[in-house]
Amino acid sequence: MNLIPQALTPSLYDEDLSESEQQEILHLQQEILAAVAQNLDHLAVIRQVCLLEEQLLPDAVASVMLLDEQKLLQLYVAPSIPAEGAARLSNLRPGPHAGSCGNAVYRGEAVFVSNTRSDPRWQELRPLALDFGLMACWSMPIRGAGQQILGTFALSSFVGREPNAFHRKILEIGASIIGIVLERQRQEQTLSLLGKVFESSNQAIMLTDSQAGILEVNRAFSDMTGYSAAEVKGQRPSLLSSGRHDRAFYQNMWRSLQERGYWQGEVWNRRKNGEVYPEWLSITAIREAGQITNYVSFFFDISEQKATQARLEFLTCHDPLTELPNRLIVQEQLSQAMVSSARRQLQAALLYLDLDEFRTINASLGQAVGDQLLRAVADRLRQLLGEQYPLGRLDSDEFAIVLAGVEELDQPAELAEQIIQAFLKPFVIAGHELICTLSIGIALYPEDGEDGDSLLKKADSAMSHAKQDGRNTFRFYSESMNRDAAAHLQLRTGLRRALAQGELFLEYQPQVELVSGRVIGAEALVRWQHPQLGRIAPADFIGVAEQSGLIVPLGEWVLQQACAQAAAWQRAGQPLVVAVNLSGVQFKRGDLVDSVAAALLEHELDPALLELELTETILIEGTEHVLDNLQRLKALGVQLSIDDFGTGYSSLAYLSRLPVDKLKIDQSFVRSLRQVPANATIVRMVVQMARSLGIRSIAEGVEDAQARDFLLANQCDEGQGYWFSRPLAAPALSALLQAGAGHLPPSV
Structure with missing residues (x-):
């Protein structure tokens, strides 16, 4: 705010002023500016102005009256008016007969009364003039920064006189400088109050420049974030960023500030100690001459509110x-x-x-x-x-x-x-x-x-x-489901006992080379002799084992027994490739390869005499995991075959990636070769696929000579089924092989 009013500028000096009067005005100006420059209390400055003005107008007193909230004039400063007179200058209501000061406020202009005893404008205050001998009174409105009237500055004379140019000038100077002092005091009070609000607010406040550089923060900011004012001044608000909001979030925020000058919403920020917390943030852009000069942000921690809200929502459900x-x-x-x-x-x-x-x-x-x-x-x-x-x-x-x-x-x-x-x-x-x-x-x-x-x-x-x-x-x-559940529970309980008490055993079904008729292998098949229920079919308990997780110890037991028997045949000079079925549960476990390696080592079995059969479904699921396990198994030297081939989804491209040795054609196709012509086509295609991949093929379910002849004619490598032999106990199979020199007569 410019502290030198227009009334003090030399360019506005009245040409009628004498040189001595101009010098006195200059002296008055210097004295007033000196008082302002000393940063004295505003009352001291106004008192000094009054005394200086009284020196320039002998037989006169100066006074300042200000409007209160009820728009009544109250005496503010009058250093030369006695106390009894000052007491009567209160609660003056502005109006056409309320003296010079009341008229100055009422009319909004300077009022010069040269004879208080006859001028109608002093009608209401004439007793005061008579009591104190006031003959003339000149009053000038005091205006604030917005030109609103704050009060009056008056020179009251004990001599009747008209003001000349000099008098008007000093009156104008006094009113102008008092308005400036009062406005500055009001601003200081406002700033002081704002400063107290700024520091005592329980909301965090941050003031930044137009480029979002932090200028000031309050105590609540430090309490909330853990950063002192010194640590954040000159930094950017991104110092508090939690990383939870993407770039688009902040772009929308700044777009709103540029276009609307305001943004508010919920933000997640990070304290100095690293803790992330939610806050409610309001940002306002401050403009001067249409340009953004600053941003002021108000925010408060809403952790408790959100926790309460979350708890209420939780308790609702x-x-x-x-x-x-x-x-x-x-x-x-x-x-x-x-x-x-x-x-x-x-x-x-x-x-x-x-x-x-x-x-x-x-x-x-x-x-x-x-x-x-x-x-x-x-x-x-x-x-x-x-x-x-x-x-x-x-x-x-x-x-x-x-x-x-x-x-x-x-x-x-x-x-x-x-x-x-x-x-x-x-x-x-x-x-x-x-x-x-x-x-x-x-x-x-x-x-x-x-x-x-x-x-x-x-x-x-x-x-x-x-x-x-x-x-x-x-x-x-459902009662029927109760019966089924009871039966399943009985099987599951019994199977655990069977593993512990030796109720399980293996039988072996020969696998025959079709061209020569020679037995070259056998599939190990698990059997269960229940002490009360008798012999239980694998179809009735394998599913229960898989669902209950018992398939893992059961599969381990089968692997150990099959390797032991294959090693016995190997030592007896009757080497046969023993095929062992693996379930999907076994294959998905991480220790399958280790289990196979341990069984081979324990029984000193040639790895080439162990064949692991995997279903087509296992191989299709999780290709990379499957390939890794197959490669590791193949590295042990064992043979790998795909069981029940043709019942799932297969492709030449997929099979070419798998290190398998044999495709096993599902018995459902072989048993119905004559009844379902399409099955014969499927069998031929599987055999041709195997030959194109350079691997062997074996057909299950060979139960008559016609099936054997069809397979032989279509260049299938091996066959397995009742036409050759039913599954046999290991001693019985050994005896048959010895009797037939490695060949089996048809069992039909």
Whole structure:
């Protein structure tokens, strides 16, 4: 703000002023500017102005009156007016008869009264003039920076007189400089107040220049970010960037600031200690003459608000005691499971769990113990299920588990059995050891219901049946499924015992070279002699073994037994290539190659006498992983064949990448060569494919001479089937080979 008013500039001096008057004005100007330059208190400066003006007008007093909030004039400074007179100069309402000062404000212009005793403008204040001998009064409005009237500056004379040019000039100078001083004082007060607001605000404040360089920050900024003002001055706000927002986010922010001058929203920033936190940020562009000069940012940490909001949202969908999804979410998960399962033409399952004797525990030990038990139950279920199956709490001691994409009945039954076994371990709650078993009901989609409500009701009903049947068990809603599940459970339990008690054994089906009729190999086939159920077909227990994970120890046992027998034939001078089937579960495990190498080493078997049969499906899944394992197996020296070839997706290009030695044509094609002409074409194509790749072919299911002749005519290398021999125990096969000098007579 320019501190030298126009009234003080020499270019505005009145030509009528004498040289001495001009010198006095210059002296007045110097004195006033000196007082301003000393940075004195504004009241001291105004008092100095009044005293200087009184020196230039003898027999006169100077006064300053300011408007208050009610627009009434109040005496502000009057160094030469006695106290009793000053007391009467208060609450003066501007108007046409309110004296010189009241008229100056009322008219908005200078008022010069030369005779207060006769001038009508002094009608209301004439008693004051008479009491104190005031004869003349000249008043000039004091204006602020926006030209609004702040009050008046007056020279009151004890002599009646008209103001000359000199008097008008000094009055103008006084009013002008007092307006400047008052405006500066107001600005200082405003700045002081703003400074206090800036520092005491609980919102972080940051002021930057037009290029986003940080100029100032307040204490709340330092408290929130951990950076002191000294550390951030001259830096850019990107110092706080969390990395969570992309470039487009900040481009949109600055575009809004340029176009609208304002942006606000939620931002994730990073504190000095590395902690990322959310804040609500408001940025305003400050403009002067249409150009952005600064940006001011206000922001506050909303971590607590977001945590509260997240907690409220969580509690809307979750049980507050166990923090499991509530019934509403379980129903949503069940609906999603039904939709996804239907799309894949599979089943979905709902397991309805209820604690046995929970009400007794709750009643005898108290609700606090009951609540702790429920939390412990939820934790145990979470640990058992992991992220694989959605788990929720329906009510009190009732829980639910949703299974999508169910392929086999064993899947929900096995899971139910695992849960039941896990709950045989006691809980230790508040010093009490509690056995808390479960009763589980299972309902299937779409067989038991095609909507969530139906499945919940039927799973609940099945759970009630489990309670009635003695608790600590599970039941399907369908009785037929209960019988199937019981049968599967019996097989699974029996198979574990069979592995431990030697109920399993191997038989070997010869593999014959078609051109010579010589037995060159044998496929090892696992058999199970159950002590109560008798002989169980592989088709009935291999699937159970794969679903339960028992296929891994079973496959390891078969590999060891087959290698031991092949080594025995090798030592006896009857070397045969023994073929062993591998399941997909075995092949996906990381230790298959090591297991094969260990078996070869343990039994001192020539690797060329071991053939590993892999299904076409295994080879198609996960090509790079498959190729790596095949290369490692091939490096051991064993032979590799593809079993059941033709039943899956195959291509010459794909096969050319695999280091296999033999393609095994599935028996379903061979047995129906005459009945289904297309099968004969498929067999020919497989044989030709093998020959084009330089590998051997073998056909399963050779049960008559016609099939043998067809295969021989189409240059198939080997055959296997009942026409040559049924699967035999190892001693029986050895005896036949000795009797036939390595050949087998047809068994038809």
